[in-house]
Amino acid sequence: MRPTAHAPLRRRPRLALCLGVPLLLAAAGCGASSTSHAGSGSGTITIGMSLPLSGAVADNSKSGYQGYQLWADQLNAHGGLLGRKVKLVVLDDGFTQSTAISDYNKLIGQQHVDLLLGTFSSFLNLPVAEVAERNKYVYIEPSGGADSIFARNFNYLFFAQPATTQNLPDQFVAQIAALPAAQRPRTAAFVTQDDPNTSEATKLFKDQLAKLGVKSVYDSTYAPDTSNFDAIANAIKQAAPDLVVQGALAEDGVSLIRSFQKVGFTPKTLFQTNSPSDTSYPDAVGTRNTEGVLTALAYSPDAPTPGNGAFVSAYKAKYSTVPSDDAANSYTAGQVLAAAVTAVGRLDQSAIADWLHKNTVSTIVGPLSWDAAGKPKGSLLLAQWQNGKLQIVAPAAEATSKQIEWAKPGWSQ
Amino acid sequence: MIEMHSVVAGYGGGDVLQGLDLSVRPGTITCIVGPNGAGKSTVLRAISGQIHPREGEIRLAGSAIHGHSPAAVISAGIVQVPQHNGLFADLTVRDNMLLGGYLIRRDKARLRRRIAELEEVFPIVRERADEKAANLSGGQRRIVEFARALVLEPRMVLLDEPTLGLDPKASALVFDSTRMMRDLGTTVLMVEQNVRFGLRLASHGVVMERGRVLLADSSEALLARPDMAAMFFGSSAPPADPAEPEPGTGTGPGTDPQREDAHL
Amino acid sequence: MTLLLQTLIFGCLIGGVYALMSSGFTLIFGVMDVINLAQGCLLITGAYLSWWMWQRTGLDPLLLGVLSSAALYGIGWLLYKGVVARVQRVDPGLTLVATFAVAVAGEGVIALVFGTSDRSATPSYFNTSFHLGSLSVPKAQLYACIGALVVLGGLYALLRGTFLGRAIRACASSRGGAELVGIDVERAMAQMFALGAATTGFGGAALSVLYQFLPDSQDIWIGRVLCVVVLGGLGSLPGALAGAVVLGLGEALTSTYWDVRWTTAVPYMLILAILLLRPQGLFGITLRREGARA
Structure with a gap:
């Protein structure tokens, strides 16, 4: 939104300038x-x-x-x-x-x-x-x-x-709730970086999904300087969840996917915070591998x-x-x-x-608009990578794609 | 062979050698004796290039070697066997021998031949080849040091207190080995704390005191002098003691069957 | 059971990589008594060099590591002559501070030259594995591990079987004695240091494929290297390999069976443990003599 226009200084008559500036100064001073x-x-x-x-x-x-x-x-x-x-x-x-x-x-x-x-x-x-x-x-x-x-x-x-993060899971959880019980994921793995942003959100996912009958089979938090996700990926693979929710911050989202590729595990549904909206994400994981990854956005260019x-x-x-x-x-x-x-x-x-x-x-x-604590009173977008493009899939009013894919294809080179 | 003129040298703090004149004839064993602090070891270090004289000259067969690096002095044909840490304790005897030939390391054939020759003279080198030098007794280590010193076929070998810390039996080995070196054509200049031992072994002696040479003569002549007796043996002791165990029991330098108490 | 086997595989493979990263430090400390805190920075430099060449040429980054090693040999030589040798003459204790300063400055230079974005080299095998039944053996880790063994073996052979190696060990045993056999001690020391730096060329190349890295990644790597070296016994190459595998297994097992959060603390916990229980390390000698190890 553009600020209301001001006439640039040079257009004002000189006299007004001579009078106006000291007046402005005085007014500002008072x-x-x-x-x-x-x-x-x-x-x-x-x-x-x-x-x-x-x-x-x-x-x-x-x-x-x-x-x-x-x-x-x-x-x-x-x-x-x-x-x-x-x-x-x-x-x-x-x-x-x-x-x-x-x-x-x-x-x-x-x-x-x-x-x-x-x-x-x-x-x-x-x-x-x-x-x-x-x-x-x-x-x-x-x-x-x-x-x-x-x-x-x-x-x-x-x-x-x-x-805020408090509302991050809302759209995704609503979509799960809208599915018939038989089609919902039965089990889920939760893995997050130790950061207030991501760990709070991941916990909310876990609690809200539990209420919908999604059982947690893996839950861990990793330090921000973790660089090797092989062991984590392997442990998740062994737990064999339908859904993986990762509270990622930046390159850890990419690193976890690379480790999944190494151990040969593809979750049926994958939700990652932050990483999938990075411009470097498709190059880092491979465009074909972005297919089906879900994330929450505050913003979409479209x-x-x-x-x-x-x-x-x-x-x-x-x-x-x-x-x-x-x-x-x-x-x-x-x-x-x-x-x-x-x-x-x-x-x-x-x-x-x-x-x-x-x-x-x-x-x-x-x-x-905001409440007394500075929290905005709106909602985030749910987005999914489809055919090499990050599409908004909810809420309906802002959606750019009508469909959500629920089955992620396996990793490819 | 070696001529030192008016050499002034020391370490950082002060000069140990205060204008020293010394001469060593080729083919001899010359022994430097004197009280502690006289500067005996410093003479050897000055020759081998570990310290450089402030003043004076050191010449080997006429060419100046003062101020040269230790490697250059070795190349000129002088090898020193130091008091301590001559051998590399954690390396095997063989590695030590090879390092003795460091400066001819590229001539592998010559190096191999030299070591084989020395193994004949000093069998311990072959017998304990794969053992760490630290595992040998003090006396055995000295022998290996001698053998190593000869790898480069030096013209002259400097021995700094070769019997230090050794018992009489090992000292006897040192005695025989030193004579062996001389017989192989190497000139020996040594420093010895045990005056009687040193002058009996050597053909010539040099007495030093406070950084200067007091006396230089054949060892026989020195041993016969009454003032030597007073300085070193105590006034009542005769210059030659027939009761002293004769060095050279005929076994020659070789394997010591019992491992002497370790002198680490 | 599969989980345990897989975890052990991960641990051993990454242990091999850690051994590679630590070999240079082990050499420099074991033989020269120099604690080179710039080793992590050298590793990251190696990573950036390999990555940069891979980006430009498309050739395999691990093979390019050989070229990086040559460059790092030169850098190591300069570092020794320009900084370490000088400081050692004044006060050996200051070497720690001096190399730390080099590390910090080096990080700044790297950031200036290469920028501060995450980098990683992604040759075809960077995210694929060999599969043995249900077990996965990640290819990049395996190649790096093999490379590690080759480099460590080569270093060991060099130290034991060549005159350069003997000369270096002699200098560590007795500098005076080394002089007396004609060794140019300063030159031998420089060669040793440069060699220790050169290993980070290949180590850095492995790093570039296995991890995403930044200029300040050196912090976590010097921590791991110190752990490996302390665990294994300062200065022992076989010890470094053992210590590295212990660290790798420790990290993998902690992540899988205990709590992922503790994984990055494992190097430091192991350092504390070994210092309390067996300070000389697994392979170290009990007595410090004026003496060589390695």
């Missing part, structure tokens, strides 16, 4: 309260963020960073925010919590940035949200959906996806939501590739921030927070 922090008046608006640009999730964070950059560039091309250019101040936390925390403290305390935007993964957002809340900065984050992040009822926290088509074209033009989940999520976060700031008309963090709690923002992932 309006300054303890919650608006730095940056009143003219000059660029600085937006601070720390991202895991190096380290284990560097690949994912790169596209997310590009989403932010595209948003900022488009914003500046159309007059900026409140008539001022925005500048992204970016630090690299290497996917380490302590570094992310100190980065945001630095951005707030030393560099006095005007606004904040969120970092990637629940792992980092969990502690950082607390930093923002303590300093009373609005914190819109695109990528931490774990329930624990929202359990603290922070006033300044907002999640820029349609739903979704017919307002502004999405334009976003996808602009992203492709700038980066020569289709935007990933992370790119779209960060673009959305930018949209939310811009909408709120523009509506409030000034850099007043508590006013911005209030406005967001009371309003709905139209974004490329659809209309977003």
